[in-house]
Amino acid sequence: MQIPIETFALPNGLRVTLSEDHTAPIVGVNLWYHVGSANERTGRTGFAHLFEHMLFQGSADVGANEHFELIQRAGGTLNGSTWLDRTNYFEVVPSNQCELVLWLEANRMGNLLPAMTQQKLDTQREVVKNERRWSMDNQPYGTWWERLPALCFPPGHPFHHSLIGSMEDLSHASLEDIAEFFRTYYTPDNAVLSIAGDFDASTVRAWVDKYFGGIPRGRSQPNRPAMDVAPTFGRWVREAVPDDVALPRLFLAFRSPVFGSDAYYAASVCGAVLGMRSGSRLYRRLIREHEIAAEASAFTFDLPTGSDLLVVDVTARPGITSAALHDAVVGEVDSLRREGVTAREVSRAAALIETDLVGALQSAGDRADRLSMFATYLGDPALVNEQLARYQAVTVDAVNAFIAERLGEDNRVSLMYVPREESNGADATAPAEAV
């Protein structure tokens, strides 16, 4: 599977990728800014995400929430998202509305600040606090999103602190912070624009030039914080969290090779062998055979700098203590270390990944997102066309080499959620010490 790819750059540094597909009258536009929570300064956790909210509050020629209204009136869908090391904004629209999207994105990239007011900031701050309550504080296990990175990266590392931010830091964010962040990171030379779907390339090039061409380059290159960490934790880090949950749940994390490296693909296949879908090793052993777990999965964070994380996520069945859950999951990882993976496990993983990779190319929005990801992270959007081959090149030996290097006791973080009843109860076998 290959999709067509055309790239160019504007003199102001904006990198652009086009991928035509005329099977449906739809265009996906995806703009990645190379900034995320990793770029936040001390005392401003959550700011990159709060800033993303402010980008929907209008710009010089667009009213508050009008971006949403204009795109929805055009018959399109839109949103934004913030991650550890990037923030993206995306629209999918009927193809005759492509120019509107480019104008809207350029207007806020070029002229956001005149629209920023204290009242808008105060409102979005409260909206974000409610987002935090909704996604983390009032959700069983919800705090894993900030607890796990905090355990996996040392204090001071850009990935250590909370992405959604603390209530206190959110309260301190000011309009001055907005202006500084915007000038530093929301510049054409710190962004990648991808457009996929039903358009005429020469027309779209002219629009990109017309709307984005006049936006000046950033005054200086934003600082890229140091990301390097050792390839392993160097020890087994364990934390038990008593919480208002019904069943114990374990997140077992390993530092793993960064996204896009050769070893990343072996790690990704290893994750699929362990926890992708119901034929995976953890599902088969812990859910089907031993009836210890209710749910089991594994995934990578896909971080391209510092270190990636491979995470195993298993929830106990009723009646299984956190200590028993921990023993069982660790037992499976240890048996994987002893026995290695089989050819059949690798072929199953590769087949599922292949279907997913092809499936992800079906929609214009997903295509544009992947092009932006490869352009931002690895400097080459055409890598989207090499993914299948990279996965197919992963051998049993490569997966076993990854396992030998990275799944040992010196590279584990155990984050265990323990039901309060168990952590208070007499019959619990001291989970806080066991984990």
Place this chain on the structure above:
Amino acid sequence: MTESPTVRPSPGEPRPYRFPRFERQRVAGGVEVVSAHVPKLPLVSIVALIDAGAERDPAGREGLAVLTAKLLMEGTAEHDGAALVDAFEQLGASVDVTAGWDAALVRLTVLASHVEPAIHLLSEVLQTPAFRERDVTRLKAERSGELLQMRADPRALADEAFERFLYSGASRYAQPQAGGAAAVGAMTRGDVERFYRAHYVPARLSIVVVGDLNHERATSMIGTAFAGWAGTAVETPKLTDEIADAARRVRVVAKPDAPQSELRIGHRGVPRSHPDHFPLVVMNGVLGGFFSSRINLNLREAHAYTYGAHSGFDWRRHAGPFVISTAVESGVTADATREVVKELDRMRETPITAEELSLATSYLEGVFPIRYETTAAIADALAALVTYGFPADYFDTYRPHIAAVTREDVLRVARAHLHPEQLLVLAVGDAAVVEAPLAQLALGPVVVSGPDEPDVGA
């Protein structure tokens, strides 16, 4: 500061779009094939739709349809569960099985080169499930675990409790699709066998195939795979969608110290087949169907009570709920409720503006093609067409139907189908904080219960 142009561009000429052509045909033996040839990528999505949804559950065995559907993937006469799953996944197909209210669904997507073995495995799953005792026991225990989890999860608890309080005990809709503890606990392998024999028969099976496979090949593969399969459908009593109480009332499910209240505010809606369907979709779009709708702009952007709020009709064969859902900071639970009631009243009192109408209709028309970019989404749409008996031109006439809705239609259906005087207001949250302010709204009696009380998640 920059040279960025300030003049908004106008749209170009829209390019034509047609929902993919599809064909329907019964193969020998009675299984129906619904296929759409969509060759954009070498993929095929398959949805096997069995008219054996939760609405067919026998009394006292609520959840049996879901258990039966899930057990399909736990093994056949030839393969045990692990071997069956492995056989599918070696083809790159992960299989999703569930039973909704109106149908059981087996869904998968596979590379076109693997479609024939996938269809054969699918036919094995549907024709020769083993329902081994051990797997029945295991899946029942898994359901008990889900119910435990639900009690600790305010969102899931609110969704479940709203329907429990809304419908009368005589309605299947008062209990969760996958069943409560008592009904699931009572289920036996024999119940599963009987349910399967009664409903998993050729006349109740449609197989939707969408992707890089033409109708002739799809029909031929499915005809071969299901040759000789027989069975006679058993009728079940018609589901009642009777409600518990038509009076406005407030229920609080206590979750001490919760930082937010999960709010569900609504009443019984109308069946999917109601002739007001299209005006209702537009009306709901203005009210709370998407980001720029009144309820979200009010609760989120004007008041910052919430991260988001939306309204929706849960479309089923019978009258599912109409509900406004949001999670608000505990201290503003009553304020947010008051605003929601205000928006419902406003919808019934004055016509929407021309701008509101055009925003909703142009949005719904415009996103129509975007909804159907993937083979899986097209297959799901065709499965809905079969389930609800839509006419063959349903997808071709969807956008004209939306475009034809007027402001007067919206007012009329708001008055006919929004019932502020019958609202059930449910808050899952900190009763100590929310009870008194909710009582002060004087919407009706306020009853507080705990998440572990017998009528919650039972």
